Amino acid sequence: MSASQVLLDLTAGSVALTAAICDIESVSGNEEALANAIMDALSTYSHLELTRAGNTIVARTHFGLPQRVIIAGHLDTVPLNDNLPTHWEQDSLGDDWLWGRGTVDMKAGVAVQLTLAVELTAPAFDITWIWYDLEEVDAERNGLRRLAHTHPEFFVGDFAILGEPSNSTVEGGCNGTIRVDIRARGLRAHSARAWAGENAIHKLASALAILSAYEPRQVEVEGLLYREGLNAVGVSGGVATNVIPDEATLHVNYRFAPSRSAAEAIVHMREIFAGFDVVVIDQAEGARPGLTSPIALNFVNAVGAAPTPKYGWTDVARFSAMGIPAVNFGPGDATLAHADDERVAVRQITECENALRTWLLGE
Structure with missing residues (x-):
């Protein structure tokens, strides 16, 4: 049977479902x-209103309840490296582990979500x-970003949970990130007559010292x-x-840290590397923890x-940018994400499912 013909049993339990969706x-x-x-x-499942936008799927309930999450x-997933099928x-x-690409990032979290989506009718x-x-x-290709532009009505809610691996505990907000290029310029010359030129690579020495x-x-x-972290991640020249x-x-x-905006982080970079040509390549805002609202505290x-x-x-x-407090919550150790030995503890999948079910039922 080809992957396109796979029939998923969403009632099989989140552990078995993790293996099934990883193997696709x-x-x-x-x-x-x-x-x-x-x-x-x-x-x-008639209690779910389905919408498909490309390869993004939205399933919504409409019970008329006062709050929406x-x-x-x-x-x-990232590319494979001989780590499928799962095993x-x-x-x-004596702890059981499921090995394979996507088990941590983040199909175990998706399996928990799918399991509860079809189970919870009240x-x-x-x-x-x-x-x-x-x-x-x-980031320009991100399906969630695209959906927010085409269907903003799907982003109306009181609280959001993203199933990123968090060892089945709550991780609030996230750091922001920017990438900059520190550029140095010199003068070409024959290396046998180096005194006739200016070595641009050598000029980066002071920037490396700053780091x-x-x-x-x-x-x-x-x-x-x-x-926070500030690191050289590459160098090019010559x-x-x-x-x-x-x-x-x-x-x-x-x-x-999410106490700074991306604009403030860029100013900080220009201050640190004063005298260099600093070119911003990429930037993404962080998110504050999102744990101060009653609904978030209840989830914690x-x-x-x-x-x-x-x-x-x-x-x-x-x-967070749309005014919705949000947290990360999913099974798996993030340090194993993208690794060739990616694997998730079965215990964490079960813990995540049980905690999310308890909260969604209001118990």
Whole structure:
């Protein structure tokens, strides 16, 4: 049976469903088979109003309840490296693990969401479920971004949960990120007569010294301590091994706490690298924790563990920008995301499902 013909059993339980959807390969740009399978499986549930936009699927309830929550997850994964189909292993402590691409980022979270979407016909909130494509690639292609432009009505809600891996605990908000190029210019010359030129690569030495000496901040935002990071992530320059280079570029990534805007982070970069040509390549706002509203506090209590900050950037920032408090909550250790040995603990999938079900039922 081909992937396009796979029949998903959304009542099989989130653990079995995780394996089933992981085994439908959906590297970014190739989500159609998985989206087809999910759409087909959801179509028999009358309490869900379905909308499909490309390879993004929206399922909404309309029970007339006073509050609406948005629960989202992305369908795509990073490329494979001989890590599908999935397989099961048991560790030395007797814990079961599901190995394979997407198990952590983030099909275990999607499986939990799908399981509850079809099960919960009398929730305490109306729910908008969103499963979207193209999260792991350029932000301009992101399915959630596209959906917000074409269907803004789907982004009306009191609270949002994104199923990014968080060890089945609540991770509030996210750091922002910018990428800048620090560019130096010199003068070409033959390397045998280096004194006749100016070496642009050498001019980057002071910028590297700035990075080496820089002490990233730890910033408390609404009770969560975010750690920042400023790092060189690449360097380029030179035209030939016997030519003094006249141009060189240091690629720098700054992860900043959500107490700063992207504009403020860019000003900070220009201050730090004063005297250099600083070119902004990419920027994304962070998101504040989103834990101060009653509905968010109620969710944290249902999960039963102290929330922590999300250091990486996630799509919670999109919800935050629209005025919707949002958190990350899903099974899996984020340090295993994208790894060749990507794997998720079965225990975490079950914990995530149980906590989310309890909260959505208002118990």
